[in-house]
Amino acid sequence: MHIAAVRAFALYRPGTVGHYGGPYAALVRIETDDGLVGWGEADSSPVVIKAIVEAPFQDELMAGLASLLVGQDPREPAALWPRMLRGTSQFGRAGAALQAMAACDLALWDIAGQAAGVPVHRLLGETRRSRLEVYATHPLGPTPEASAAHARTLVARGFTGIKMGWAPLGPDPDRDEAFVRALRDAVGPRVRLLIDGGNAWDAPAALERCRRFAPYDLTWLEEPLAPEDTDGYREVTQAGPMTIAAGELCSTARELDALSEAGVGVIQIDISRVGLTQGLALARRVAARGGRIVNHTYTHALNLVASLHLMAVAPAVSLCEVQANPNALGAALFPDTPLAEAGYVRVPTRPGLGIAPDPAALA
Numbered sequence: 609m610h611i612a613a614v615r616a617f618a619l620y621r622p623g624t625v626g627h628y629g630g631p632y633a634a635l636v637r638i639e640t641d642d643g644l645v646g647w648g649e650a651d652s653s654p655v656v657i658k659a660i661v662e663a664p665f666q667d668e669l670m671a672g673l674a675s676l677l678v679g680q681d682p683r684e685p686a687a688l689w690p691r692m693l694r695g696t697s698q699f700g701r702a703g704a705a706l707q708a709m710a711a712c713d714l715a716l717w718d719i720a721g722q723a724a725g726v727p728v729h730r731l732l733g734e735t736r737r738s739r740l741e742v743y744a745t746h747p748l749g750p751t752p753e754a755s756a757a758h759a760r761t762l763v764a765r766g767f768t769g770i771k772m773g774w775a776p777l778g779p780d781p782d783r784d785e786a787f788v789r790a791l792r793d794a795v796g797p798r799v800r801l802l803i804d805g806g807n808a809w810d811a812p813a814a815l816e817r818c819r820r821f822a823p824y825d826l827t828w829l830e831e832p833l834a835p836e837d838t839d840g841y842r843e844v845t846q847a848g849p850m851t852i853a854a855g856e857l858c859s860t861a862r863e864l865d866a867l868s869e870a871g872v873g874v875i876q877i878d879i880s881r882v883g884l885t886q887g888l889a890l891a892r893r894v895a896a897r898g899g900r901i902v903n904h905t906y907t908h909a910l911n912l913v914a915s916l917h918l919m920a921v922a923p924a925v926s927l928c929e930v931q932a933n934p935n936a937l938g939a940a941l942f943p944d945t946p947l948a949e950a951g952y953v954r955v956p957t958r959p960g961l962g963i964a965p966d967p968a969a970l971a
């Protein structure tokens with residue numbers, strides 16, 4: 609079996625520039641000579657990803673990913689990762705090139721699973737769990753009161769964990785605390801509450817937020833700092849009174865290992881930026897340091913499904929992120945998005961990743 613074709617799709621929902629909820633998609637389709645088709649996704653700028661996949665072969669350090677993959681055996685994705693890493697060395701080794709590699713890696717694992725007739729998680733290791741506890745992510749409103757109303761709606765929809773954050777959090781400690789207090793008051797003591805700082809602070813300001821938010825029993829405070837501020841994360845995790853989560857913007861194992869080594873207890877892996885090959889190795893190293901992984905899923909169901917395969921086998925996981933907001937492009941592309949039932953989402957059991965975009969929607 610060999611790879612016959614690799615194609616990328618850059619999709620945008622018209623009229624949604626700046627909108628929340630993934631109104632764009634960067635998809636990769638890999639086809640084999642005997643007709644298997646695998647799909648991957650990158651949460652990144654779709655046109656940039658398409659260029660990295662479809663750029664021509666220039667030389668052994670400057671090649672589009674398709675030119676590196678066509679003709680190769682797709683059934684051992686981990687063996688193709690170093691080939692993609694070296695072939696993109698002159699423009700890659702981080703950022704968008706890694707994100708494009710992640711999309712190809714997901715499509716390769718999809719094919720490997722289909723070729724073996726098993727769900728991808730069976731190829732990744734021992735299955736440790738068949739379902740994961742869900743939390744729902746939703747943006748804050750403009751005021752604490754409006755945010756509390758969103759939170760009550762989510763609880764009424766059956767979610768037992770809720771994450772809100774980003775702006776207007778940031779400039780004013782009193783107002784930040786007012787948002788968190790309003791959310792805890794709205795959801796009551798038994799619903800998990802997670803706060804996303806959205807890279808808003810430096811270490812001293814983050815430590816002040818940790819102290820102010822401590823009475824509101826947060827499951828974690830997410831991304832209080834910029835992802836490259838590992839010294840700041842070390843300061844906050846050593847002195848701070850609560851669990852810190854970070855990593856969603858990272859695409860290399862080097863960046864994520866640095867956060868884990870700095871004491872970040874919950875490492876957020878966006879599988880559509882990291883890929884399953886890197887993600888699996890990372891999950892083992894994080895667990896060996898006493899940490900846990902969790903998915904970061906902002907865009908589409910392919911990301912969620914691929915994440916579930918990793919989290920089915922990872923040694924230590926914490927919850928599972930789903931987006932609570934409507935996503936019209938995602939709903940059209942992936943009508944069979946897994947849904948949370950009674951606070952849990954099931955690990956897929958079909959061969960491969962078990963999900964592909966709807967052909968009519970794609971067209």
Ligand SMILES: [Mg+2]
Nearest residue numbers: 804830831856
């Ligand atoms: Mg976040």
